Amino acid sequence: MGGCAVIDKQSPIPIYYQLEQYMKEKIEKGEWQPGEMIPSERELAEMYDISRMTVRQAVNNLVNDGYLIRRRGKGTFVAANKIEQPLKGLTSFSEDMRSRGMEPGTIVLSFETVPASGKLAEGLGVTEGDDLYEVRRLRLADGLPMALETLYIPVNLVPGLTRDVVSGSVYEFIEKEKGMIIGSAVQTLEASVARKVEAEHLKMKEGAPVLLLERRTHLVDGRPLEVVKSVYRGDRYKFMIEMKRGGS
Amino acid sequence: MGGCAVIDKQSPIPIYYQLEQYMKEKIEKGEWQPGEMIPSERELAEMYDISRMTVRQAVNNLVNDGYLIRRRGKGTFVAANKIEQPLKGLTSFSEDMRSRGMEPGTIVLSFETVPASGKLAEGLGVTEGDDLYEVRRLRLADGLPMALETLYIPVNLVPGLTRDVVSGSVYEFIEKEKGMIIGSAVQTLEASVARKVEAEHLKMKEGAPVLLLERRTHLVDGRPLEVVKSVYRGDRYKFMIEMKRGGS
DNA sequence: TTGTTTTAGTGGTATAGACAACTAGAATAT
DNA sequence: ATATTCTAGTTGTCTATACCACTAAAACAA
Numbered sequence: 210m211g212g213c214a215v216i217d218k219q220s221p222i223p224i225y226y227q228l229e230q231y232m233k234e235k236i237e238k239g240e241w242q243p244g245e246m247i248p249s250e251r252e253l254a255e256m257y258d259i260s261r262m263t264v265r266q267a268v269n270n271l272v273n274d275g276y277l278i279r280r281r282g283k284g285t286f287v288a289a290n291k292i293e294q295p296l297k298g299l300t301s302f303s304e305d306m307r308s309r310g311m312e313p314g315t316i317v318l319s320f321e322t323v324p325a326s327g328k329l330a331e332g333l334g335v336t337e338g339d340d341l342y343e344v345r346r347l348r349l350a351d352g353l354p355m356a357l358e359t360l361y362i363p364v365n366l367v368p369g370l371t372r373d374v375v376s377g378s379v380y381e382f383i384e385k386e387k388g389m390i391i392g393s394a395v396q397t398l399e400a401s402v403a404r405k406v407e408a409e410h411l412k413m414k415e416g417a418p419v420l421l422l423e424r425r426t427h428l429v430d431g432r433p434l435e436v437v438k439s440v441y442r443g444d445r446y447k448f449m450i451e452m453k454r455g456g457s
Numbered sequence: 458m459g460g461c462a463v464i465d466k467q468s469p470i471p472i473y474y475q476l477e478q479y480m481k482e483k484i485e486k487g488e489w490q491p492g493e494m495i496p497s498e499r500e501l502a503e504m505y506d507i508s509r510m511t512v513r514q515a516v517n518n519l520v521n522d523g524y525l526i527r528r529r530g531k532g533t534f535v536a537a538n539k540i541e542q543p544l545k546g547l548t549s550f551s552e553d554m555r556s557r558g559m560e561p562g563t564i565v566l567s568f569e570t571v572p573a574s575g576k577l578a579e580g581l582g583v584t585e586g587d588d589l590y591e592v593r594r595l596r597l598a599d600g601l602p603m604a605l606e607t608l609y610i611p612v613n614l615v616p617g618l619t620r621d622v623v624s625g626s627v628y629e630f631i632e633k634e635k636g637m638i639i640g641s642a643v644q645t646l647e648a649s650v651a652r653k654v655e656a657e658h659l660k661m662k663e664g665a666p667v668l669l670l671e672r673r674t675h676l677v678d679g680r681p682l683e684v685v686k687s688v689y690r691g692d693r694y695k696f697m698i699e700m701k702r703g704g705s
Numbered sequence: 706t707t708g709t710t711t712t713a714g715t716g717g718t719a720t721a722g723a724c725a726a727c728t729a730g731a732a733t734a735t
Numbered sequence: 736a737t738a739t740t741c742t743a744g745t746t747g748t749c750t751a752t753a754c755c756a757c758t759a760a761a762a763c764a765a
Contacts, residue, residue: 223747223748223749224748224749225748225749249714249715249716250715250716251714251715251716259749259750260749260750260751260752261750261751261752262510262749262750262751263748263749263750265716265717266748266749268716273521279715279716279717280715280716280757280758281715281716281717281756281757281758282714282715282716282756282757282758282759283714283715283716283757283758283759284714284715284716284758285715285716395697396697397695397696397697398646398668398695398696398697399668399691399694399695399696400648400649400666400667400668400689400691401648401666401691402650402666416664417650418648418649418650418666418667419648419666420646420647420648441648443647443648443649446647447645447646447647448645448646448647449643449644449645449646471717471718471719472718472719473718473719497744497745497746498745498746499744499745499746507719507720508719508720508721509720509721509722510718510719510720510721511718511719511720513746513747514718514719527746527747528727528728528745528746529726529727529728529745529746529747530726530727530728530729530744530745530746530747531727531728531729531744531745531746532728532744532745532746533745533746
C-alpha cells in the first residue's frame, strides 16, 4: 500500500506541483494509458485531501503541456501518445528532406477531431466549434527526429481523412484523391527554445534552440486548407528562401 | 467616461474572458506599452469588483499567450511585441521595418576592409585575398536593438562606400548612386541562442533565442553583391514568407 | 418500441479570504 | 556613510464553497 504519500503538505514544494509531477509520471510510465480517463477533479481532491482548485492548477498545467485533455461533462483524459507508424510519402517536408539528401520519415503521434476554437476557426474560415482534424506528427530525417508538427484541417473540407492517410502525404491525398489543388501558403518563422514536451519528442535538451514555423495553406480557389504549426530542431534544420525583387 | 462598463457580470461570456479580451486590446492598441507595468491583480479585482482569482485566470491566459510577464514581488508587465507583417519578396532592413510600422535605425559598430577568405570569396565570386568591405551594424526598430548584422561587399564592385553611407541604406546607395539593380537573394534562417557578444549588443540574456539569417544577394546580371550575416532577437522578430506551390 | 424527462457526474466559472515568498524603498541603527 | 531592519506592495499558493453548463445513461411516459 505503500506509504506512498504522494502529496506532502509540509513540503516547501507547492502541492499543485507535486500532484502535477505525480500525474505526469503516471502518464510517462504508461500507468495511465492514452485515451484513458483519469480520476475526476473532485476525486483527486478528496483522494489527497486537497482543494479542487489546487487539483485544477495541476491539471491545467498538464493540459497546457499537452499531457491531458479536458472534456466538459465527460472527464479529463490522457492525450494520445507516441504511436509508431512510419511511412514514406510525398509531402513538402519529404521533398524538402530528399532535396537535402536525407531520407524523410513520419511518426503519427495522434489523430483526432477537435472543435475549432478562436484563432484556428478564423484562420481556417470555419465557424467556431466546427470539427477539425488535428494531426500531430513527428517528422524524421534519416531516422532522426527533425520536427514536431501539428496540423489542422476542416473536416467538412476534406472528409475521409484517416490515420493511414496522414501517415503518408496529406497533400498527395488532397490533390490526387480529392481533386483539389493547393495554391499558396503563408509561412511565419521565429526562433524559440524547446519546451519539455517538444524536447522529449525531438530528443533534445529543454531550452535548446528551435525554429517555430507556422504555415497557412490555401487552395487555388482561395479557400483556407490547413494550418500547420511545426517545431524544428535548431541544430539540424536551416530554412532556405529564394527571393526575387519585385516579383511576389 | 461612458458607460464603458468593460465587465458585464450578467453576460453569459465569462468574466475572466471579458477581462482577458479587454487587456489584450489595451496591449494591441498600444495603450499599454511593452515593458509597462499593468495594474496589480488586487487593483484590477477592486477596479471591476471581481475576485482576484478571476483576475488571475485572465492574466494567466495572457501570460501563456505571451502578452504579459509576471514578476513575483514586482508586478505584471506587458511583454515585448512580436512583429508579424508580411515580408514580400526582397527588402532591406529599413524597408522591412517601415512596412511593419516601425522607425528603422542604425548604429555602425565597425567599418573596414578585409581580405576575402575561403567561403566568403567563393560566395562573392572574387579571388581569395581580394578586398572586401566588412561592416558591422546594430539595427534598431523604434530605437530598440533588433538585429546585429555583419555585411561583406567586394570593394571593386562598389568602390566609394563610406562609413556615412553604411549608416544609412546600402541598397539605396547601390541602386540610386551606382545604378546597379539588385535582382535576387537566397536567404537561410536558423534558430540559435545568443552568444555573449551578441547578447550584449542586443541587450538580451546570453542563451536567449535568436534567429540567424544569412543572405546572399545578387545583381540582376547575376554578379554576387553581398553576403550578410544577421542575428535577430527571437522575441521581437518574426519572419513571414508568402509562397506559391510549384517548387518546394 | 420510441421518445422524453430526470438524474448523477463531469469540468467551467466565480467568490472571499488567508498566508507565504519576494521586491524595493524607507526608516533605523551602527 | 554604511549596514541593517522594517514596511508596504506585489505575485504565488491554497482553501472551502457555490452554482453553471454539459454529457450520458437511467428512469419514465407515450
